[in-house]
Amino acid sequence: MPTEPLRLTNARLITGRPGAAPTADAVLITDAEGRVGYAGEAATAPASPGAREVDLGGRTLLPGFIDAHVHVKLSLPQGPFHELTTDPTYVAYETAERLRATLDAGVTTARDLAGATRGVRDALAHGLIAGPRLKIAVNALSHTGGHGDFHHFDGGHIHLHQGGAYLADTPDEARRATRDALRSGADVIKICTTGGMGSPHDTPDDEGLRVDEVRAVVDEVQRHGGRPVAAHAQGLAGIHAAILGGVTSVEHGYGIDDRALDLAAERGVFLVPTLSTVFVGIDKAAMQPYHYEKKVRWSGITRTNIAHAIERGTRIAMGTDAGVVPHGRNLLELGFLVELGMSPADAIVAGTRSAAELLGVADDLGTLEAGKLADFVVSAVDPLTDIVGLGDPANVLVVAQSGVIRKDLLGLAATTAPTTAEARPAS
């Protein structure tokens, strides 16, 4: 089904390319395949016969954002037992609502780092529900008793609808668990090399998968065509194990030091600092005491270490850990990055181009350039002077995927709203 070609005029264009200044008077042309035909100065824009012209009134046009760390099946703000006490079909509808909220916040692509299965990803890809394009880890690899192990204290299994974790305690078991993940359709392998804040049995300083186990995972993935390997790693020892073992990204990374930053720079490892999960929702009354105490302590550590990583120019991709914090406020993360010293322009790159590189989708997504998929956002505020404002979904006026307008507070698509069947994304 062809997409209606558009000619967006009178736009202030931020392409997502590192170091590129915004173009004050820009035009974006999209084609019938949902790709960008032209993005740049109005003065040099080619003709676009048949394209519907839309005047953006000088508003800022940005690439669709990419959240590299979400859990769409999870909503911890609803309480830790919500999923256990709720019918799975009802949870599926809740998931659909969260996906819609994530899209409306300006996120057109996301990476689920445990919880979502291929059914969620494929329902999105086939246009059955609206939401970001999704890459999935399915479940996380964890040691017995580690961050991803959902068992009662007496050893009884907590039955989560999605299984919980792939448990592995040796390099051979790590290989088998990786094969489990691949069989389940994982686009990315999630491993836990430390404990965490939300888990009752361990802390960020507890170590998870050891370096030989991480290497086994990375090697096994390479033997099956390669995929990114993402490490939940908060304390320093586990961060080192993850990087030395060959992961693609360190998720959280709160305890990161100079040696780890050196190693990450040498090896091209991304840091996804998920500041939202540290700074949003610290509420003594609403949290388990162990969770509250860990969060207060680690928010100070994070502020110091991530600010230092930003100062050193570490390769950072945006991720929020939405699910641990509320869904649909993803772009608040950009404001937290700026609070710790990143420029607004660099924060936008972290949420677009860099995240696309981490997900392995940079050929199609992450910047607004000719040939790429036309995923874009129109903002009511200038994000270079009001990055916090972009974190309010009310300021995200328009969201499009592959040239199809999905959110439309400007009334652009009112006369030509596609039917559900026509609304399927191009990829």
Ligand SMILES: [Zn+2]
């Ligand atoms: Zn997470």
